[in-house]
Amino acid sequence: MKLSPGAYTASRLPVRLVYAEYFDLVVDAIAAERKIKGWSRSKKEALISGDWKLIQSLAKRRGGKPLASS
Structure with a gap:
């Protein structure tokens, strides 16, 4: 079954x-959209509510050790 557009x-x-954000370049908007699509639901909800401290805490690695810096 094929659905019509929309x-x-x-x-x-x-x-x-x-949530909406303005970007000067389309490529920047696409990159941000792809990044946000990979986030967990709780992190997206924090973004919608503007809770930046919660976003930061949800962004921390849970494996213990931080990634090695190059």
Whole structure:
């Protein structure tokens, strides 16, 4: 079954914009979108609420040792 363009979103209405950011270059916007898509749900929720301290704590490695710097 092939859906028409917009059918995915149309079947999930209403949709709310919860976060937006302005970029001068499209490539920067695409890079930011890809980075955010890889985040956990809790980290995305912290971004939406603007809780930068929680984002920082969620970004810390849980394996114990920090990554070796080059």
